[in-house]
Amino acid sequence: EDKVVQSPLSLVVHEGDTVTLNCSYEVTNFRSLLWYKQEKKAPTFLFMLTSSGIEKKSGRLSSILDKKELFSILNITATQTGDSAVYLCAKDSNYQLIWGAGTKLIIKP
Amino acid sequence: ETGVTQSPTHLIKTRGQQVTLRCSSQSGHNTVSWYQQALGQGPQFIFQYYREEENGRGNFPPRFSGLQFPNYSSELNVNALELDDSALYLCASSPTPNTEAFFGQGTRLTVV
Numbered sequence: 071e072d073k074v075v076q077s078p079l080s081l082v083v084h085e086g087d088t089v090t091l092n093c094s095y096e097v098t099n100f101r102s103l104l105w106y107k108q109e110k111k112a113p114t115f116l117f118m119l120t121s122s123g124i125e126k127k128s129g130r131l132s133s134i135l136d137k138k139e140l141f142s143i144l145n146i147t148a149t150q151t152g153d154s155a156v157y158l159c160a161k162d163s164n165y166q167l168i169w170g171a172g173t174k175l176i177i178k179p
Numbered sequence: 180e181t182g183v184t185q186s187p188t189h190l191i192k193t194r195g196q197q198v199t200l201r202c203s204s205q206s207g208h209n210t211v212s213w214y215q216q217a218l219g220q221g222p223q224f225i226f227q228y229y230r231e232e233e234n235g236r237g238n239f240p241p242r243f244s245g246l247q248f249p250n251y252s253s254e255l256n257v258n259a260l261e262l263d264d265s266a267l268y269l270c271a272s273s274p275t276p277n278t279e280a281f282f283g284q285g286t287r288l289t290v291v
Contacts, residue, residue, distance in 0.1 A: 074221075076221075104279075110284075111267065111269075111284045111285040111287075112181065112183075112269065112282040112283055112284045112285060113222075113269070113282050114181075114282070115279055115280075115281070118279060158221055158222075160221075160222075164235070164276075165227050165234050165235035165276050166212070166224040166227060166235055166237060167212070167214075167222070167224060167280070168224070169214075169221030169222045169223070169224075170221050171219075171220050171221045172220075172221050
């Protein structure tokens with residue numbers, strides 16, 4: 071079964087901390103790895119990663135892919151309460167996205 | 180704001196009934212995918228439509244069916260509803276099958 075595994079499942083930190091979220095995947099039919107943020111309903115797109123070792127950055131968020139070890143990390147620096155959400159990673163496997171269960175991130179003031 | 184709208188936002192149905200969920204994609208997006216997201220889990224792929232033809236299907240029974248129309252709208256139909264069908268149903272549209280997908284706000288379906 072094609073799987074995407076995220077860890078940790080939940081994380082509670084204080085405002086200003088740095089967090090690292092992990093996503094591992096299986097190599098079958100890999101096209102890209104995507105990260106989304108889900109606050110209430112619709113996941114919102116963060117990053118698409120296709121090449122190993124090239125960091126993608128957007129403000130305080132950054133992400134990198136390791137295609138040899140089959141994982142990706144999402145880093146958030148100087149966290150704010152507005153970063154509280156579920157962070158989902160998904161593998162683009164031809165016509166469908168295979169999703170992890172998400173990491174629920176809670177930022178305490 | 181993704182330009183993808185779903186209706187209704189919430190729905191309560193009785194076990195055994197049938198339901199139709201609707202999605203309006205961004206103009207020019209020929210691909211729509213539907214996902215089921217149970218509470219506390221990641222989305223599960225139901226199927227994808229490209230240019231009004233089914234382009235791929237996940238591990239869902241035939242009572243889950245879909246349609247895509249030329250005006251960039253689509254439907255997800257579920258027959259013989261079961262309690263386990265209670266979930267958030269998300270549609271996502273993209274210009275082609277393998278480009279970034281934009282999600283609607285979802286329909287929360289409760290089966291009682």
